[in-house]
Amino acid sequence: MIESILFDLSGVLYDGDQVIPGAQQAVQRAQRSGIEVRFITNTSQKTRQNLLLHLHSLKFAVEETQLFTAVDAARQWLRQRNLRPFCLVHENIIGEFADFDQHNPNAVLIADAAEGFHYHSLNRAFQLCIAGAPLLGIGYNRYFKSGDQLVLDAGAFIKTIEFGAGVEAVIVGKPSVEFFKQVVASTSARPEHTLMVGDDVFGDVEGALNVGLQAALVRTGKYRPGDEDKVSGDFNTVDSVTEAVELALNNRG
Amino acid sequence: MIESILFDLSGVLYDGDQVIPGAQQAVQRAQRSGIEVRFITNTSQKTRQNLLLHLHSLKFAVEETQLFTAVDAARQWLRQRNLRPFCLVHENIIGEFADFDQHNPNAVLIADAAEGFHYHSLNRAFQLCIAGAPLLGIGYNRYFKSGDQLVLDAGAFIKTIEFGAGVEAVIVGKPSVEFFKQVVASTSARPEHTLMVGDDVFGDVEGALNVGLQAALVRTGKYRPGDEDKVSGDFNTVDSVTEAVELALNNRG
Numbered sequence: 360m361i362e363s364i365l366f367d368l369s370g371v372l373y374d375g376d377q378v379i380p381g382a383q384q385a386v387q388r389a390q391r392s393g394i395e396v397r398f399i400t401n402t403s404q405k406t407r408q409n410l411l412l413h414l415h416s417l418k419f420a421v422e423e424t425q426l427f428t429a430v431d432a433a434r435q436w437l438r439q440r441n442l443r444p445f446c447l448v449h450e451n452i453i454g455e456f457a458d459f460d461q462h463n464p465n466a467v468l469i470a471d472a473a474e475g476f477h478y479h480s481l482n483r484a485f486q487l488c489i490a491g492a493p494l495l496g497i498g499y500n501r502y503f504k505s506g507d508q509l510v511l512d513a514g515a516f517i518k519t520i521e522f523g524a525g526v527e528a529v530i531v532g533k534p535s536v537e538f539f540k541q542v543v544a545s546t547s548a549r550p551e552h553t554l555m556v557g558d559d560v561f562g563d564v565e566g567a568l569n570v571g572l573q574a575a576l577v578r579t580g581k582y583r584p585g586d587e588d589k590v591s592g593d594f595n596t597v598d599s600v601t602e603a604v605e606l607a608l609n610n611r612g
Numbered sequence: 613m614i615e616s617i618l619f620d621l622s623g624v625l626y627d628g629d630q631v632i633p634g635a636q637q638a639v640q641r642a643q644r645s646g647i648e649v650r651f652i653t654n655t656s657q658k659t660r661q662n663l664l665l666h667l668h669s670l671k672f673a674v675e676e677t678q679l680f681t682a683v684d685a686a687r688q689w690l691r692q693r694n695l696r697p698f699c700l701v702h703e704n705i706i707g708e709f710a711d712f713d714q715h716n717p718n719a720v721l722i723a724d725a726a727e728g729f730h731y732h733s734l735n736r737a738f739q740l741c742i743a744g745a746p747l748l749g750i751g752y753n754r755y756f757k758s759g760d761q762l763v764l765d766a767g768a769f770i771k772t773i774e775f776g777a778g779v780e781a782v783i784v785g786k787p788s789v790e791f792f793k794q795v796v797a798s799t800s801a802r803p804e805h806t807l808m809v810g811d812d813v814f815g816d817v818e819g820a821l822n823v824g825l826q827a828a829l830v831r832t833g834k835y836r837p838g839d840e841d842k843v844s845g846d847f848n849t850v851d852s853v854t855e856a857v858e859l860a861l862n863n864r865g
Contacts, residue, residue, distance in 0.1 A: 477730045482763050485755065489762060489836075501776045502738065509742060510735050515776035523754045523768035525842070583742075589778070 361573065361607040363395040363548035367533075368410070369402055370504055370558035370580015371600050373417055379579050381601040383418050389604045390420065392611070395546045401429040401498030401532040401562065403470035403513065404449045427542045429497040429532020430455055433468060436495060436531055442466035444495070445487055447480055447516070449473055469520065469528070470497035471513045481519060488524035496528040500562045504581040514562075533559075534566025543572070556603040560586040568592040575603040614826065614860040616648040616801035620786075621663070622655055623757055623811035623833015624853050626670055632832050634854040636671050642857045643673065645864070648799045654682040654751030654785040654815060656723035656766065657702045680795045682750040682785020683708055686721060689748060689784055695719035697748070698740055700733055700769070702726055722773065722781070723750035724766045734772060741777035749781040753815045757834040767815075786812075787819025796825070809856040813839040821845040828856040 366372060372382045389396055398414070398421050405413065407428055414421045430452060437444050437459060445464035446456050449472055456468070467484045488494050496517035502509045517528045532538050543550050550571040557563020558580030567574040574594040576587055587596045597603050619625060625635045642649055651667070651674050658666065660681055667674045683705060690697050690712060698717035699709050702725055709721070720737045741747050749770035756765045770781045785791050796803050803824040810816020811833030820827040827847040829840055840849045850856045 474731050476734070478727050478764075481729070481768075482761075485764050485768070486762065489755075501778065502742075508735075509739065511731075511738050511772070511776045515734075515738070515772045518775040519764070519768045519772045522771040523764045525754065 360552050361394065361554045361610045362552040363397070363543070363546040363554070364389055364604070364607055365397045365399050365539075365542055365553060365555045365567075365572075366600070367555075367557035367559070367563050368398060368400040368414070370582070371556055371577055372398075372414075372419060374504060374580060375506065376417075378417050379599060381599060385599075385601045385604040386419055389607065392608055394607060394611070395548060397425050397427060397542050397546065399427045399533065399538075399542050401500055401513075403430050403497045404451050404473070406452055406455055407431060409451070424545075427538070427545075429538070430470065432531035432535075432538055432541075433470070433495060433497050436529070437466060437468065440466075442493070444468040445484060445492070446470075447472045447475055447484055448497075449475065464492065466492050466495060467520070468495045468497070469513055469517050471503075472516070476516050481516065484520050485523045488520055488526050494520055494524070494526055494528040496530045498532040498562060499528075499530045499534060500559055502581065509581060533557075533562040534569065536570055539566060539570040539572065543570070554603070554607050556600055558582045560590050564594050565590045565592070568594060575606060577603060613805050614647065614807045614863045615805040616650070616796070616799040616807070617642055617857070617860055618650045618652050618792075618795060618806060618808045618820075618825070619853065620808075620810035620812070620816050621651060621653040621667070623835070624809055624830055625651075625667075625672060627757060627833060628759065629670075631670050632852060634852060638852075638854045638857040639672055642860065645861055647860060647864070648801060650678050650680060650795050650799065652680045652786065652791075652795055654753055654766075656683050656750045657704050657726070659705055659708055660684060662704070677798075680791070680798075682791070683723065685784035685788075685791055685794075686723070686748060686750050689782070690719060690721065693719075695746070697721040698737060698745070699723075700725045700728055700737055701750075702728065717745065719745050719748060720773070721748045721750070722766055722770050724756075725769070729769050734769065737773050738776045741773055741779050747773055747777070747779055747781040749783045751785040751815060752781075752783045752787060753812060755834065762834060786810075786815040787822065789823050792819060792823040792825065796823070807856070807860050809853055811835045813843050817847050818843040818845070821847060828859060830856060 499514040500512035555567035752767040753765035808820035
């Protein structure tokens with residue numbers, strides 16, 4: 360019984376500037392059916408505003424309040440603790456943290472910094488962490504699809520620092536339990552009546568299952584054959600978001 | 613009962629160009645006592661030849677056959693399998709792999725590449741590994757001391773690729789069981805009569821204990837207070853290599 364769908368963005372609705380075939384119609388069908396929808400992403404190469412513009416340019420009718428991003432969760436976490444972050448983030452989103460004091464940092468934030476990941480920046484993060492700074496990670500994703508290649512995502516570099524410094528990161532965004540709970544709480548559906556649709560078998564599927572959601576793994580985006588065997592638990596593997604929505608509509612609450 | 617001592621190099625005998633006070637005398641004392649000595653290192657910023665020159669310039673009487681390096685172990689491992697490595701190694705040791713065909717690589721080697729670790733080189737390693745290339749790591753050290761700073765070592769970047777690609781590296785050098793066994797086999801002492809002296813509680817101490825050696829953790833080099841609590845097992849923590857040799861001589865075989 361599905362009353363709400365959480366859509367991952369990249370790899371589920373689009374790849375870069377290319378809409379996944381059928382994705383616009385699938386989202387529209389869900390919206391018209393009265394199922395509640397939310398859009399949740401760990402992407403940290405675009406600001407919230409640019410994400411919304413991108414979605415709208417691709418003809419996805421996403422409302423501002425329906426979009427939940429890991430970058431927002433990171434801002435919130437740092438703000439609540441009044442921390443001065445050393446930000447290993449993409450140049451596109453540096454502005455999202457411009458209102459934080461970043462002198463003499465006492466926290467480390469790792470997002471998808473791309474070229475910003477190099478020996479010196481990673482050593483700086485490491486040195487702050489062994490001196491006691493908390494490590495905050497945006498998502499724990501291993502890799503993502505960029506053009507026709509898979510490339511390392513923030514999770515792999517969070518792991519670099521976790522292992523090097525012997526610390527454990529606080530993860531915001533997927534698969535953080537708090538993040539999923541926050542998104543579900545914004546709907547009127549219970550977790551077990553909520554379907555997460557994603558292309559990352561760990562961040563999307565395993566994360567959702569851990570919080571008691573239902574989950575569908577799509578065979579688009581970063582999906583690779585065999586991914587469905589990497590996580591145990593009860594979930595569906597479907598060709599694309601079209602089939603995921605079909606599944607949800609066939610199991611309406 | 614100690615019949616043989618394995619000395620780690622950096623942090624135990626010297627820091628950069630500075631001899632650890634008393635280290636020359638300690639090694640000499642061990643050598644004159646008839647205890648067998650070996651020198652074992654994961655360092656991958658110097659060739660074997662330069663390591664020997666460095667040791668001799670610091671007045672350590674190390675014979676060529678007494679030096680065991682992780683770089684040699686890596687060469688051997690790749691050669692035995694006739695592999696074409698993508699080498700993420702320090703510029704100083706590129707020549708050590710010059711006799712390998714490195715076109716169209718079908719293996720990944722990660723050593724301490726320092727500035728050679730950047731987004732593109734790590735992505736290349738990741739992409740080869742998800743395509744099935746084995747991942748070979750020189751040591752699994754988390755960090756080392758460079759000048760008066762701790763900096764990330766190869767282990768942290770091996771972890772990046774292991775997590776990103778979902779693979780497990782083959783580790784040569786410490787704490788690999790094969791490496792310790794090979795060094796011990798070059799002596800006439802049994803493992804339980806062999807003392808490993810190191811400043812890395814994981815690579816040196818835990819590694820040695822896992823193979824049934826005795827171990828002493830020195831409070832020099834990268835040692836940080838509390839390190840001795842990070843590993844369980846029976847080992848001594850001593851002020852320096854001087855005290856470690858003293859301990860061995862007091863427990864002569």
